[in-house]
Amino acid sequence: xxxxxxxxxxxxxxxxxxxxxxxxxxxxxxxxxxHPDRVREATREQILSICEKHHFVADAMARSLARRRxxxxxxxxxxxxxxxxxxxxxxIQNAAEAAGYTVLIGVSxxxxxxxxxxxxxxxxxxxxxxxxxxxxxxxxxxxxxLRNQVPSVITWLIPPRSALPWVSFDNYAAAxxxxxxxxxxxxxxxxxxxxxTDVNDRALARRRGFEARMRALHLSFGxxxxxxxxxxxxxxRKAMRGFLDRGDPPTAVFCANDIVAVGxxxxxxRLGKRVPDDISIVxxxxxxxxxxxxxxxxxxxxxxxxxxxxxVELLLGLIAGNRARSRTLRTEIVVRGTSAPPPGA
Amino acid sequence: xxxxxxxxxxxxxxxxxxxxxxxxxxxxxxxxxxHPDRVREATREQILSICEKHHFVADAMARSLARRRxxxxxxxxxxxxxxxxxxxxxxIQNAAEAAGYTVLIGVSxxxxxxxxxxxxxxxxxxxxxxxxxxxxxxxxxxxxxLRNQVPSVITWLIPPRSALPWVSFDNYAAAxxxxxxxxxxxxxxxxxxxxxTDVNDRALARRRGFEARMRALHLSFGxxxxxxxxxxxxxxRKAMRGFLDRGDPPTAVFCANDIVAVGxxxxxxRLGKRVPDDISIVxxxxxxxxxxxxxxxxxxxxxxxxxxxxxVELLLGLIAGNRARSRTLRTEIVVRGTSAPPPGA
DNA sequence: CCGAGGAATGTAACCGGTTACATTCGCCGA
DNA sequence: TCGGCGAATGTAACCGGTTACATTCCTCGG
Numbered sequence: 053x054x055x056x057x058x059x060x061x062x063x064x065x066x067x068x069x070x071x072x073x074x075x076x077x078x079x080x081x082x083x084x085x086x087h088p089d090r091v092r093e094a095t096r097e098q099i100l101s102i103c104e105k106h107h108f109v110a111d112a113m114a115r116s117l118a119r120r121r122x123x124x125x126x127x128x129x130x131x132x133x134x135x136x137x138x139x140x141x142x143x144i145q146n147a148a149e150a151a152g153y154t155v156l157i158g159v160s161x162x163x164x165x166x167x168x169x170x171x172x173x174x175x176x177x178x179x180x181x182x183x184x185x186x187x188x189x190x191x192x193x194x195x196x197x198l199r200n201q202v203p204s205v206i207t208w209l210i211p212p213r214s215a216l217p218w219v220s221f222d223n224y225a226a227a228x229x230x231x232x233x234x235x236x237x238x239x240x241x242x243x244x245x246x247x248x249t250d251v252n253d254r255a256l257a258r259r260r261g262f263e264a265r266m267r268a269l270h271l272s273f274g275x276x277x278x279x280x281x282x283x284x285x286x287x288x289r290k291a292m293r294g295f296l297d298r299g300d301p302p303t304a305v306f307c308a309n310d311i312v313a314v315g316x317x318x319x320x321x322r323l324g325k326r327v328p329d330d331i332s333i334v335x336x337x338x339x340x341x342x343x344x345x346x347x348x349x350x351x352x353x354x355x356x357x358x359x360x361x362x363x364v365e366l367l368l369g370l371i372a373g374n375r376a377r378s379r380t381l382r383t384e385i386v387v388r389g390t391s392a393p394p395p396g397a
Numbered sequence: 398x399x400x401x402x403x404x405x406x407x408x409x410x411x412x413x414x415x416x417x418x419x420x421x422x423x424x425x426x427x428x429x430x431x432h433p434d435r436v437r438e439a440t441r442e443q444i445l446s447i448c449e450k451h452h453f454v455a456d457a458m459a460r461s462l463a464r465r466r467x468x469x470x471x472x473x474x475x476x477x478x479x480x481x482x483x484x485x486x487x488x489i490q491n492a493a494e495a496a497g498y499t500v501l502i503g504v505s506x507x508x509x510x511x512x513x514x515x516x517x518x519x520x521x522x523x524x525x526x527x528x529x530x531x532x533x534x535x536x537x538x539x540x541x542x543l544r545n546q547v548p549s550v551i552t553w554l555i556p557p558r559s560a561l562p563w564v565s566f567d568n569y570a571a572a573x574x575x576x577x578x579x580x581x582x583x584x585x586x587x588x589x590x591x592x593x594t595d596v597n598d599r600a601l602a603r604r605r606g607f608e609a610r611m612r613a614l615h616l617s618f619g620x621x622x623x624x625x626x627x628x629x630x631x632x633x634r635k636a637m638r639g640f641l642d643r644g645d646p647p648t649a650v651f652c653a654n655d656i657v658a659v660g661x662x663x664x665x666x667r668l669g670k671r672v673p674d675d676i677s678i679v680x681x682x683x684x685x686x687x688x689x690x691x692x693x694x695x696x697x698x699x700x701x702x703x704x705x706x707x708x709v710e711l712l713l714g715l716i717a718g719n720r721a722r723s724r725t726l727r728t729e730i731v732v733r734g735t736s737a738p739p740p741g742a
Numbered sequence: 743c744c745g746a747g748g749a750a751t752g753t754a755a756c757c758g759g760t761t762a763c764a765t766t767c768g769c770c771g772a
Numbered sequence: 773t774c775g776g777c778g779a780a781t782g783t784a785a786c787c788g789g790t791t792a793c794a795t796t797c798c799t800c801g802g
């Protein structure tokens with residue numbers, strides 16, 4: 053139907069063009085989209101058909117500016133590689149989408165500087181809300197959030213004391229529960245492999261939980277029983293190797309991350325150590341991966357998707373002006389094939 | 398220094414506020430950020446210190462509108478769970494960031510409708526460039542891209558014929574190479590497990606490559622030798638079970654995805670089939686996971702990060718008005734412990 | 743001493759929408 | 773017949789920046 057116009061030179065069509073062609077004012081065109089009920093049906097249909105004809109797509113940036121609402125929510129996660137964040141991020145996406153928001157995803161790569169940069173970018177973009185991972189961040193970035201009063205929620209950690217609300221499970225308690233599980237099976241010598249506590253406050257919380265419960269149960273452990281490393285398969289192997297090389301290796305190893313746990317498991321198998329007969333291994337996160345290995349990995353299930361969804365819910369409340377009500381979610385140990393009583397028990 | 402003003406009522410500070418306080422025009426304030434060299438140093442420093450004092454953060458949306466440049470690049474991937482996309486996406490992020498762009502990530506969840514919706518959103522946001530996965534998409538969405546002349550690049554697939562340029566490896570050839578590898582080891586009965594070819598044109602390309610090379614080598618195969626399924630561990634187990642239950646199972650199984658391959662491997666181990674002695678398995682993507690299992694998985698390495706980086710490079714060229722030069726990247730079979738000559742060879 | 747010319751800054755239009763308020767218009771009841 | 777009222781639409785300011793062009797102010801050579 054439509055005669056081809058010289059597409060090459062065609063400037064982007066605006067509501068002014070539409071208004072001119074329809075013989076109405078820009079206000080009417082605008083209303084056709086924003087408040088259709090306030091435009092007579094005949095007018096509306098005529099305008100819509102002209103828009104159709106020119107493939108008009110309204111400029112969301114201009115709209116955001118005029119409405120003083122960006123329509124953006126942002127989330128910052130440490131890594132795309134660890135698929136545990138996929139679950140929470142996807143849940144965030146879905147919940148945000150349902151509420152009409154677009155989600156900006158920032159990946160900090162465990163760097164405070166990078167995270168600060170992302171936060172600044174997001175504030176510049178005037179995100180309406182922000183979902184953060186952990187609570188340990190650059191001072192200026194934190195100030196930026198507070199001063200600009202960007203509604204924010206902390207996830208993956210219950211912050212010790214924070215100006216910001218949270219939706220998270222309790223890393224400290226979850227780690228302590230793993231110690232209970234292993235001690236309950238009869239283990240006395242339990243080692244820990246966790247993330248780098250200097251750049252990762254979630255790892256720190258897990259470590260503290262482990263240490264506290266070990267002490268409470270009068271189970272002795274020394275510096276050699278605790279290893280910090282990146283979330284990496286090879287690191288898990290190395291850590292396990294380190295334990296096994298000792299004169300009196302632990303009978304159980306708690307890896308505060310499944311990838312590391314699988315690395316540890318692999319190393320045991322390579323060295324002829326039977327899991328769980330000779331040594332028990334417990335992971336954390338309950339990634340799909342935990343079920344892919346043989347024997348399947350005992351791990352701590354974390355409510356990632358639920359956390360994401362609830363974080364958005366809380367955030368929407370904050371944006372609407374409600375008071376913040378932090379939420380603590382439950383974790384659960386999924387006992388599978390890598391944890392059993394110690395040898396000779 | 399600064400006297401506390403009633404923070405609660407404080408409206409967001411704009412360049413007008415800054416200009417007033419500094420006794421200059423808004424143009425000078427704007428220039429202080431956009432063209433610092435065009436402002437006298439004394440003036441600039443005074444303005445900057447006032448900005449500092451009020452924690453002024455320029456509004457990126459207003460800036461985008463005025464400059465007619467959103468500063469957004471967008472990428473659409475099918476899933477966050479498959480960590481192979483993490484690598485390309487991260488590379489895209491880094492390259493885009495380096496060029497001063499912010500990346501919008503869209504997850505289509507293998508749905509054409511969802512993808513179309515994302516594309517529309519991105520066009521509304523006036524993204525300056527778009528990185529797509531595959532070439533099989535909603536007609537209207539495709540039209541939207543073309544008519545609005547959004548610079549775009551297709552990744553993960555070399556499109557059969559497309560108006561859009563691509564940066565990808567060759568799924569068809571890579572699958573054929575796997576057949577060569579297995580046939581070279583002496584296998585004659587080779588089965589395939591691949592993704593759902595109705596919603597995934599990358600899976601289709603792999604399947605076609607498999608079929609073509611099998612025929613070229615005069616290796617017979619029937620419908621029972623090919624299974625399509627989701628990228629899922631359990632699906633891999635089921636598929637392998639299906640093959641093993643037959644009277645004459647294949648001696649090699651090519652899984653066009655590592656997750657599925659690991660599922661297949663797991664099922665073999667569970668049923669007492671030795672890999673690779675009794676049966677060979679080859680995966681695709683060479684995820685980190687491939688090295689986590691025992692024996693380690695033979696798989697096809699795909700240049701995900703390189704693809705992402707080059708896609709951005711091409712995109713930046715397109716945005717700058719250069720002609721599109723599609724690029725084809727190389728894949729490589731990484732031979733590990735799951736592929737060997739068939740029994741009795 | 744004067745005018746040219748460049749540096750610094752100001753003026754105001756503009757980006758593409760939204761919306762408060764004003765205006766127009768038709769209909770209805772008094 | 774007329775004022776009032778609500779629905780439909782128009783007018784124009786505004787969102788918060790950018791920038792072309794104009795203006796002001798110096799410096800300096802002739």
